[in-house]
Amino acid sequence: MKVEAKMDPQATEQAAKTEKPRTGADLLIELLEEQDVDTVFGYPGGAVLPIYDAMYRADREFKHILTRHEQGAIFAAEGYARVTGKTGVVIATSGPGATNLITGITDAMMDSLPLVIFTGQVAKTVIGTDAFQESDVLGITTPITKYNYQVDDVRDLPRVVSEAFHIASTGRPGPVVIDIPKNIAEALPEGIFSREFNLPGYQPTTKPNPKQIVKVLRALENAKKPLILAGAGVLFAGATEELKQFAERSEVPVVNTLLGLGNFPGTHPLSLGMGGMHGSYAANMAMYECDYLINIGARFDDRLTGNLDHYAPNAKVAHIDIDPAEIGKNVVTEIPVVADAKEALQALLANEVKPVDHAEWHAHIEVNKEKYPLWYEHDDKEGISPQWLVKKIHEHTDGNAIVTTDVGQNQMWAAQFYTLDKPNNWASSGGLGSMGFGFPAAIGAQLGRPDDVVVSINGDGGFQMNLQELILLKQWNLPVKVIILNNCALGMVRQWQEDFYDERYSESLLDMNPDFVKLAESYGVRGMKIEEEADVDAALEDIFSYDGPVLADFRIIPKERVLPIVAPGKGIHQMLGVEK
Numbered sequence: 118m119k120v121e122a123k124m125d126p127q128a129t130e131q132a133a134k135t136e137k138p139r140t141g142a143d144l145l146i147e148l149l150e151e152q153d154v155d156t157v158f159g160y161p162g163g164a165v166l167p168i169y170d171a172m173y174r175a176d177r178e179f180k181h182i183l184t185r186h187e188q189g190a191i192f193a194a195e196g197y198a199r200v201t202g203k204t205g206v207v208i209a210t211s212g213p214g215a216t217n218l219i220t221g222i223t224d225a226m227m228d229s230l231p232l233v234i235f236t237g238q239v240a241k242t243v244i245g246t247d248a249f250q251e252s253d254v255l256g257i258t259t260p261i262t263k264y265n266y267q268v269d270d271v272r273d274l275p276r277v278v279s280e281a282f283h284i285a286s287t288g289r290p291g292p293v294v295i296d297i298p299k300n301i302a303e304a305l306p307e308g309i310f311s312r313e314f315n316l317p318g319y320q321p322t323t324k325p326n327p328k329q330i331v332k333v334l335r336a337l338e339n340a341k342k343p344l345i346l347a348g349a350g351v352l353f354a355g356a357t358e359e360l361k362q363f364a365e366r367s368e369v370p371v372v373n374t375l376l377g378l379g380n381f382p383g384t385h386p387l388s389l390g391m392g393g394m395h396g397s398y399a400a401n402m403a404m405y406e407c408d409y410l411i412n413i414g415a416r417f418d419d420r421l422t423g424n425l426d427h428y429a430p431n432a433k434v435a436h437i438d439i440d441p442a443e444i445g446k447n448v449v450t451e452i453p454v455v456a457d458a459k460e461a462l463q464a465l466l467a468n469e470v471k472p473v474d475h476a477e478w479h480a481h482i483e484v485n486k487e488k489y490p491l492w493y494e495h496d497d498k499e500g501i502s503p504q505w506l507v508k509k510i511h512e513h514t515d516g517n518a519i520v521t522t523d524v525g526q527n528q529m530w531a532a533q534f535y536t537l538d539k540p541n542n543w544a545s546s547g548g549l550g551s552m553g554f555g556f557p558a559a560i561g562a563q564l565g566r567p568d569d570v571v572v573s574i575n576g577d578g579g580f581q582m583n584l585q586e587l588i589l590l591k592q593w594n595l596p597v598k599v600i601i602l603n604n605c606a607l608g609m610v611r612q613w614q615e616d617f618y619d620e621r622y623s624e625s626l627l628d629m630n631p632d633f634v635k636l637a638e639s640y641g642v643r644g645m646k647i648e649e650e651a652d653v654d655a656a657l658e659d660i661f662s663y664d665g666p667v668l669a670d671f672r673i674i675p676k677e678r679v680l681p682i683v684a685p686g687k688g689i690h691q692m693l694g695v696e697k
């Protein structure tokens with residue numbers, strides 16, 4: 118076990134000498150090792166002290182990352198999980214520790230990220246008495262977890278932990294909470310307990326029904342304007358290669374969801390980029406006009422579909438999803454396929470399909486792509502163009518960086534202009550849209566993939582929601598490149614007020630911001646401020662050749678907007694700002 122704080126060597130020796138009988142907490146640490154956990158994000162407190170004590174005494178090789186806020190811990194675990202494919206592990210104390218995790222748990226639930234979260238709980242004898250730092254973690258987390266437990270008997274711990282890791286990472290991934298009362302962590306388990314579990318009610322269907330696969334292909338043979346919508350399910354299933362083969366074999370264009378970015382190469386001729394509220398015109402018009410839509414691992418969320426009355430109105434819909442509850446939830450679906458995306462795509466590829474000439478459809482899409490690309494004004498009058506800057510970051514990282522984003526305009530510019538060709542290099546809060554996500558997620562991503570370049574793209578508002586984690590860059594020597602697209606505003610809110618509230622900028626202008634350079638420096642991190650476009654190339658050169666963390670405060674055009682946009686309530690074919 119690596120203990121991060123430097124302890125007095127004498128005290129350490131003393132502690133090591135302290136013989137203690139094996140407790141439930143010791144057992145828990147053993148179980149984490151069995152699950153191959155290499156990194157744990159957490160924060161101690163009264164009810165989890167036995168677990169932290171066991172961690173200290175244990176001879177285990179995993180890193181405990183002491184974030185400076187529990188929300189930082191859970192967002193970091195999400196970033197780690199998203200880019201590694203492994204389950205993220207979080208530990209927090211009872212009461213405020215647990216409730217500080219709630220946004221992150223909800224975020225992981227909505228974006229299907231595998232997490233196992235351990236919360237301390239007050240001892241069983243006082244549960245229900247409003248004891249100090251008691252909160253009803255089971256009650257609070259029931260609607261926001263894939264599953265949750267409160268351990269009632271220390272002998273259940275091995276089974277519960279095995280089950281939790283299984284549930285979090287299989288089927289549609291999601292967060293699982295294990296609430297551990299203090300008396301359980303302090304109990305003295307004797308003997309060997311079973312890790313075996315039997316979950317007859319939880320048997321995710323991974324293999325597609327062959328008849329449904331044939332239906333998907335027959336409909337493809339009859340379609341004149343077929344389209345694939347590819348979501349994050351493709352990434353979770355590790356099915357990007359199969360998706361590419363399938364799209365290429367039948368020459369079907371591909372639209373990505375925000376969370377699915379990278380599951381199909383963004384520079385591929387069949388790629389239409391991201392669809393939805395700030396998607397490309399070509400992507401949205403293709404969804405509007407297609408006569409056959411194959412959704413693979415996306416959940417037809419409202420930011421993607423716009424007004425459902427106008428979503429794919431002429432299309433027959435096939436939907437491949439591991440979660441049957443998603444199929445038909447928002448969009449009427451003629452061909453449901455409950456399956457893992459990889460297994461479904463493999464089955465589709467194993468079956469013959471008659472080639473169909475879609476030349477007219479492709480030509481039409483090409484016109485849309487060429488005539489109405491994503492655009493932005495570019496004159497260096499009032500600051501740096503954020504879209505141009507994201508493209509520059511792409512250029513300086515050869516498009517190979519792991520990019521995490523915060524929420525707001527910065528997120529959409531990153532999604533639109535950091536074209537991803539590779540999978541699992543993108544972490545963004547999609548379903549919940551949680552500000553404060555991007556920076557801790559970058560920390561988790563860098564810990565999970567230490568050899569990759571990690572760029573964290575933030576707004577000046579959202580960065581301030583978890584800036585306390587800057588110290589981790591110094592402490593763990595993580596070379597995360599923190600980019601702030603600083604518009605001195607809650608930009609996305611300001612944009613909506615401009616468009617839909619007659620420019621009444623109620624509480625959206627951040628005319629008071631900290632000096633981000635000094636802030637970074639106070640955490641031992643290199644800080645830079647860049648105000649002119651002329652300085653951008655040199656700054657990026659410096660940032661990406663520097664062997665350590667940097668925070669760069671880029672002063673962007675304050676009133677720049679994210680375009681195009683599907684206004685609330687409108688259909689995706691009614692985009693505004695498609696052209697200059």
Ligand SMILES: Cc1ncc(C[n+]2csc(CCOP(=O)(O)OP(=O)(O)O)c2C)c(N)n1
Pocket residue numbers: 523524525526527528550551552553575576577578579580602604606607608609610
């Ligand atoms: C926790 C949380 N609170 C509020 C919001 C609503 N919200 C969405 S975008 C946004 C503005 C974000 O401002 P900033 O971080 O500076 O990013 P910008 O849009 O300027 O790029 C707000 C307040 C949110 N998404 N999350």
Ligand SMILES: [Mg+2]
Pocket residue numbers: 576577578602603604605606607608
């Ligand atoms: Mg901002």
